Amino acid sequence: MSEKKRKRTSFPDGRPKKRQQTSNPVSVEHIPSPDVLKPIIANTPGATFPRDVKFQTFSKKTSQDMTNLLIHTSDHPTIDYTAVEGTDSTENYLKHYIAVFDPATDRLQLTEAKALTVRSTIRQRPQLDDSDTDQNASNIPTSQGTRAALTEAFGSKKSKKAVQSMAENRQLGQGGEGATIAEAMIANMSDEEEDTSTAAAAMRTNKPLPQPNLGTDDIEEVYSLNRLIFPSPSSNILKLMPIGLWTGRLRANKEIQNLRSRFVANRISYLGKHAISESDPAGTYNQQIQILRYVELLVEIAQFCSKIGHRKQLPFVDKWPEGTITGSTNIPSSVIKSVVNHFFPNNVASQHSMTLLRTTILALTLHVHPPSGTAGANRLVTEPTDIQLDLALEVSEVRKLYHELGCKIIAAVDRDLTVWGYTKILEKKKKRKDEDGNALSPPKPMFAVLRFPLDFPKASGGRRGGQGGRR
Known part of the structure; x- marks a missing residue:
């Protein structure tokens, strides 16, 4: 059979011309480098690490007159991140190169x-000896902190939220010197009486309350101004309170208007008279007016934040x-x-933050003198x-909060009313008459009194079981 051959392609202009090279030739240059000072190509199979960590380099000579590198970081x-050369023998015959091309010089x-x-x-x-445990306990990360850091780096949104909730609960449960509630209770279980007081102290540390100084003999230092006025020291903040307008109107025998706090309005008049008189060389009553101005600031913050809602973000103070x-x-x-930021660190008006703000205000009211200028010794x-009206709270709720601060709610006798200067105030109220012209007899007011021994709510021992109870 005859086979047909493919005809040769004919070109009208003859043989095709070769393409001419349009770019410049590239010159290749090999740069030798010492065995140690070579660039490193780091491979991270199945893991990622932050780019801002700094590695430390280590080298070791081998028997074959070669150098093995190791880099490590604990940032x-x-x-810990550690990088080593491959241990596989086949990789000894595999070389890696890095190339850098400069288009300006074609090199x-x-x-x-x-x-x-x-x-x-x-x-x-690290494992520590018993002698080193106390010294280095504060410098060693706990298992909770390690777990929290790992969750923050690799965890899901749900796990991160759970860790944050645990951290907040752990922060609320911190005792006076950093010990948790359980540790504080176990450390003081010597007898039944001490155990009860420890439980009560642990209960107070877990509540949104200003923490009292139980080791003092001065009743004014139980809730000192430095524990109630922020940022400390309290003397510097009180000096920044603007009271010039108030004292100026008091010297001119004019009433102070546009006060949003009933507590401040009903006390500024008699405290101001003592402050502008010459009988206050130590500046005691001038400090009282400054405390009133700070109380008004906290009341206005509480009134605004209570309208926002417990789950909504507070706007910035500038807004x-x-x-x-x-x-x-x-x-x-x-200062504002x-x-x-002190009362609302998360910028949310939560129930916990609002209660802490209100109890701080109540503790400050104890430092404001009654109309007589003194409450007596050690009280x-x-x-x-x-x-209560300023904070829009129920009567029972305010009394409960004062009780949490260690106060007793009492109906004062006539002698106490005379010492505290409330007798004249009650006499003015007795002159009031109803629509029929009958004289009104106002009830005796209840007072919150802070005195030794402090009267805190007793720690509950749980539900008592009885014969009729569930088993």
Whole structure:
């Protein structure tokens, strides 16, 4: 059979011309480098590490006159990263290079590199001797902290939220010197009486209350001003309270208007008379007016934040409506921001934060003198009706909060009313008449009194079981 051959392609212009090279030739240059000072190519199979960590380099000579590299870092709080050269014998015959091309000079530079594999390991907590436990306990990360750091780095949103909730609960349960409630209770289980007091103290530390100083003999130092006025020291903050307008109107025998706090309005008159008189060389009553101005600031913050809602974010202080805080132009904005950040660290008006703010206000009212100027020896006293109306709380709730602070709610006898200066106030109320012209007899007011021994709520021992109870 005859086979047909493919005819040769004919070109009209003859043979095709070769393509001419349009780019410049590239010159390749090899740059030798010492065995140690070579670039590193780090491979991270199955793991990632932050780019801002700094590695430490280590080298070791082998028997074959070669150098093995090792890099390590402990910058991460819980994870160690280590990179070593491959241990497989086949990799000894495999070389890696790094090339850098410069288009301006058409030069390609090559240099040999070392290939390392990065591995990550969780840092183990070191074992300590008994003698070193107390000294280094504060410097060693606990298992909870390690777990929390790992969750923050690799966990899901749900796990991160759970860790944050546990951290908040653990922070609320911190005792006076950093010990948890359980540790404080176990450390003081010597007898039944001491056990009961420890449980009560643990219960108080877990509540949103200003913490009392139970080791003092001065009743005014149980809740000192430095524990109630923020940021400390209290003397510097009180000096920043604008009271010039108040004292100026008092010297001119004029009433102070536009006060949003009944507590402040009903006390500024008699305290101001003592402050502007010459009988106050030590500045005691001048400090009383400054405390009233700080109380008004906290009351206005509480009134605004209570309208936001427990689950909503508070606006920044600069974005608060104008007139929310009276005299805000005269109060340094840094002071207002520090106060808000202290009570609302998460910028949320939660129930816990609002209760802490209210109990701090109630504790400050104990430092404001009654109309007589003194409450007697070793006692602080206040009439809670005005502050209850300022904070829009029920009578029972305010009395409960004062009881949490260690106060007794009592109906004062005539002798106490005379000492505290409330007799004249009650006599004025007795002159009031109803619509029929009959004289009104107002009930005797109840007072919150802070005195030794402090009267805290007793710790509950749980539900008592009986014959009729469930088993």
